[in-house]
Amino acid sequence: MEKKQLFTISVFTENQVGLLNRISIIFTRRGLNLESVSSSASSVHGIHKMNFTCNSDRETMEKVISQIERCIDVLRAFLYTDDEIVYQEVALYKVPTQKLLDEKDFERIIRVHNARILELTREYTILEKTGHESETQALYELLAKYGILQFIRSGRICITKSPTEHFTRYLEEQEARGKALCGSSEE
Amino acid sequence: MSERITGAEAICRALLAEGVDTIFGYPGGQIMPFYDKLYDFTDSLRHILTRHEQGAVHAAQGYARASGRVGVVTVTSGPAATNVITGLGDANIDCTPIVVITGQVGVASLGTDAFQETDVIGITQPITKWAYQIRRPEEIPWAMARAFYIATTGRPGAVVLDITRDAQVGTLDWSYKKTNYIRSYNPAPELQPGEIISAAALINRSERPLILSGHGVMLSEAEADLLALAEKADIPVATTLLGLSTIPSDHPLNKGMVGMHGNIGPNIATNNADVILAIGMRFDDRVTGVIKSYAPQAKIIHIDIDSAEFNKNVKAHIAIHADAKTALRGLLPQINKADRKEWLATFDRPEKVEQAEVIERETDPKDLGPESPMRMGEVVRKLSEATGNKAIVVTDVGQNQMMSARYSSYTMPKSLITSGGLGTMGFCLPAAIGAKLAEPSREVLAFMGDGGFQMTMQELGTILEYRIGVKMVLLNNNYLGNVRQWQAMFYNNRFSATPMVNPDFVAIAAAYGIPAEDVSCRAELDSAIARMAAHDGAYLLNVNIDPTDMVFPMVTPGSAIDNILINATDKYEA
Numbered sequence: 001m002e003k004k005q006l007f008t009i010s011v012f013t014e015n016q017v018g019l020l021n022r023i024s025i026i027f028t029r030r031g032l033n034l035e036s037v038s039s040s041a042s043s044v045h046g047i048h049k050m051n052f053t054c055n056s057d058r059e060t061m062e063k064v065i066s067q068i069e070r071c072i073d074v075l076r077a078f079l080y081t082d083d084e085i086v087y088q089e090v091a092l093y094k095v096p097t098q099k100l101l102d103e104k105d106f107e108r109i110i111r112v113h114n115a116r117i118l119e120l121t122r123e124y125t126i127l128e129k130t131g132h133e134s135e136t137q138a139l140y141e142l143l144a145k146y147g148i149l150q151f152i153r154s155g156r157i158c159i160t161k162s163p164t165e166h167f168t169r170y171l172e173e174q175e176a177r178g179k180a181l182c183g184s185s186e187e
Numbered sequence: 188m189s190e191r192i193t194g195a196e197a198i199c200r201a202l203l204a205e206g207v208d209t210i211f212g213y214p215g216g217q218i219m220p221f222y223d224k225l226y227d228f229t230d231s232l233r234h235i236l237t238r239h240e241q242g243a244v245h246a247a248q249g250y251a252r253a254s255g256r257v258g259v260v261t262v263t264s265g266p267a268a269t270n271v272i273t274g275l276g277d278a279n280i281d282c283t284p285i286v287v288i289t290g291q292v293g294v295a296s297l298g299t300d301a302f303q304e305t306d307v308i309g310i311t312q313p314i315t316k317w318a319y320q321i322r323r324p325e326e327i328p329w330a331m332a333r334a335f336y337i338a339t340t341g342r343p344g345a346v347v348l349d350i351t352r353d354a355q356v357g358t359l360d361w362s363y364k365k366t367n368y369i370r371s372y373n374p375a376p377e378l379q380p381g382e383i384i385s386a387a388a389l390i391n392r393s394e395r396p397l398i399l400s401g402h403g404v405m406l407s408e409a410e411a412d413l414l415a416l417a418e419k420a421d422i423p424v425a426t427t428l429l430g431l432s433t434i435p436s437d438h439p440l441n442k443g444m445v446g447m448h449g450n451i452g453p454n455i456a457t458n459n460a461d462v463i464l465a466i467g468m469r470f471d472d473r474v475t476g477v478i479k480s481y482a483p484q485a486k487i488i489h490i491d492i493d494s495a496e497f498n499k500n501v502k503a504h505i506a507i508h509a510d511a512k513t514a515l516r517g518l519l520p521q522i523n524k525a526d527r528k529e530w531l532a533t534f535d536r537p538e539k540v541e542q543a544e545v546i547e548r549e550t551d552p553k554d555l556g557p558e559s560p561m562r563m564g565e566v567v568r569k570l571s572e573a574t575g576n577k578a579i580v581v582t583d584v585g586q587n588q589m590m591s592a593r594y595s596s597y598t599m600p601k602s603l604i605t606s607g608g609l610g611t612m613g614f615c616l617p618a619a620i621g622a623k624l625a626e627p628s629r630e631v632l633a634f635m636g637d638g639g640f641q642m643t644m645q646e647l648g649t650i651l652e653y654r655i656g657v658k659m660v661l662l663n664n665n666y667l668g669n670v671r672q673w674q675a676m677f678y679n680n681r682f683s684a685t686p687m688v689n690p691d692f693v694a695i696a697a698a699y700g701i702p703a704e705d706v707s708c709r710a711e712l713d714s715a716i717a718r719m720a721a722h723d724g725a726y727l728l729n730v731n732i733d734p735t736d737m738v739f740p741m742v743t744p745g746s747a748i749d750n751i752l753i754n755a756t757d758k759y760e761a
């Protein structure tokens with residue numbers, strides 16, 4: 001058995017209801033846990049991009065990718081390891097303001113960790129930090145001693161290191177196929 | 188000027204535009220607007236009212252598999268929609284093109300647990316090729332065109348359209364265009380010449396090639412192309428269960444079926460072959476046995492229209508992403524004529540052993556007298572011969588399935604309809620009904636076990652109402668025989684929940700006006716078959732089968748595919 005590592009899966013889809021469910025089923029059927037999920041518009045008009053992260057081995061992930069691509073309204077799916085992409089996550093932390101005021105180290109923590117204060121009230125302060133999971137986690141651990149009231153981390157978003165979306169050429173090919181078949185495109 | 192029509196009418200018109208003339212279904216509250224409109228289309232859309240929605244889907248499957256056309260089902264929401272689940276799963280895994288339309292509650296009630304609301308899309312997504320809910324009437328032409336295109340092209344499969352009441356009763360401007368393009372879906376990928384050249388080179392260099400012909404050959408109607416290639420290069424052909432009848436049974440290159448209850452020859456050859464050309468099949472575990480000892484010497488060329496099948500179970504050395512016909516036509520000119528007498532001769536010994544140790548015992552049991560119960564093999568063989576081996580054989584699941592598949596002979600394509608991937612008991616009777624409606628000029632033989640028959644025997648009512656001339660054969664061992672066999676072999680003869688007290692099946696048939704007879708011993712078999720064959724219309728034979736009979740050869744679960752039992756105790760010795 002190959003060893004497990006974290007993979008990022010980027011899926012380009014038509015903007016159709018229910019696709020996220022259809023795709024996540026492919027992971028759950030194999031007992032794969034999704035570490036994170038995010039979904040938004042892509043750089044191409046009308047096309048959605050979903051990002052998943054998942055701990056698994058490459059062979060399994062390649063099978064998952066082809067099963068995802070088989071779904072109607074899925075255009076392409078790509079598999080990346082961390083070295084192939086630039087990626088970020090956002091984390092928000094809500095901590096008691098009084099505790100922060102009492103603590104001398106506070107200003108230094110914010111500066112060192114490049115965190116931002118989003119909102120400050122008498123009761124609580126909300127901090128934001130972007131970074132890799134290890135970085136947002138490191139800040140989490142430092143703040144934990146002040147008591148974290150709420151915490152949330154976003155799914156991973158990523159952009160590939162290649163100059164264009166790998167996907168645009170595929171899309172052009174499909175559009176050309178459509179023109180050859182019926183002179184117009186469906187969507 | 189476009190016409191303003193209701194969604195219900197748009198569904199009917201779209202069905203006609205897609206060439207549909209037969210629908211299997213069952214009405215109810217949320218599909219009533221459609222059924223009301225269907226009343227106006229009685230002349231052009233024949234509706235077959237099955238006795239259960241599961242029956243409707245299996246009938247549509249039988250219809251599709253016998254004819255190659257798409258099967259259509261219409262049912263209501265809620266319990267009707269959940270009743271079609273088994274058929275959807277079955278059709279999808281066996282690549283059968285069906286479009287199932289479910290009625291759905293009004294849009295305002297969606298998500299509120301309204302009466303007979305179920306999340307049809309959520310439930311069916313994992314077992315369909317496409318599932319879509321139509322909320323507005325204007326979506327109907329687009330979604331119907333897509334549904335038929337998706338169900339029938341590429342790797343065929345099951346499509347669900349969940350049509351809300353609003354969409355059925357609302358109106359739209361009618362215009363319809365069949366689809367042949369979806370941006371995200373390319374069912375006809377261009378053949379890659381590089382792959383064809385390397386595959387041909389591999390085949391030309393090979394000494395012990397083996398062709399595995401699967402359902403994909405039938406789906407793309409590539410039977411003649413398969414034969415042309417096999418004959419040119421003198422390559423033995425084995426089929427999967429669903430590939431049976433892609434090559435005539437009596438063709439000298441047809442070496443039988445692979446898999447758990449397949450023939451000894453091709454299973455042994457699998458592990459001796461140096462090249463396997465796998466066409467339109469998916470290396471199911473029932474075909475491969477334990478994967479790590481599968482085909483250890485072979486380079487595998489895998490032809491499939493679904494690229495997700497490549498390397499899923501077995502590593503493909505060369506993957507050809509195309510339908511069987513396109514790939515075979517691409518390959519043929521590149522393949523050298525060859526003569527493989529020596530390799531072909533290796534099939535002789537296993538064939539002889541199987542004939543003597545297994546087949547004769549089943550088809551000509553010398554150990555049993557004329558007054559004794561029968562074995563399934565002899566019954567199936569005689570019935571197949573009584574139709575000149577031209578029937579469409581439809582089977583249920585269990586021992587009866589393996590025996591009918593093994594002991595029928597096939598002379599033309601699309602002659603075996605069986606539930607392969609899902610193994611659905613109760614499949615046979617409704618599937619046979621669908622097959623007969625699709626191909627009324629062919630004899631349809633329905634082989635069932637006493638267990639499976641009782642799962643959908645309400646469809647006798649459909650046979651009665653529409654006078655469907657299906658010839659039914661109950662291979663009745665008064666047991667859930669297949670499970671009994673495993674209990675005998677692996678569970679110390681502890682027959683837990685497998686014996687069955689059965690009703691008087693002849694009386695049941697009689698209640699539906701179907702002529703039937705008990706065939707209690709061998710001496711009665713020939714004349715009973717003759718009477719059934721002579722009868723024009725539905726007929727049922729309830730055949731008394733020796734309950735201790737077992738299906739062999741058998742590759743036991745967890746064994747290599749060339750590790751084959753020829754009876755309960757002895758293995759085939761190479």
Ligand SMILES: Cc1ncc(C[n+]2csc(CCOP(=O)(O)OP(=O)(O)O)c2C)c(N)n1
Pocket residue numbers: 583584585586587588610611612613635636637638639640662664666667668669670
């Ligand atoms: C719906 C369904 N339930 C259970 C099974 C498990 N099963 C497979 S074969 C079999 C026995 C079938 O008995 P019968 O129909 O009498 O056929 P026989 O094996 O005796 O020929 C059972 C219970 C199944 N395949 N499908």
Ligand SMILES: [Mg+2]
Pocket residue numbers: 636637638662663664665666667668669
């Ligand atoms: Mg039985």
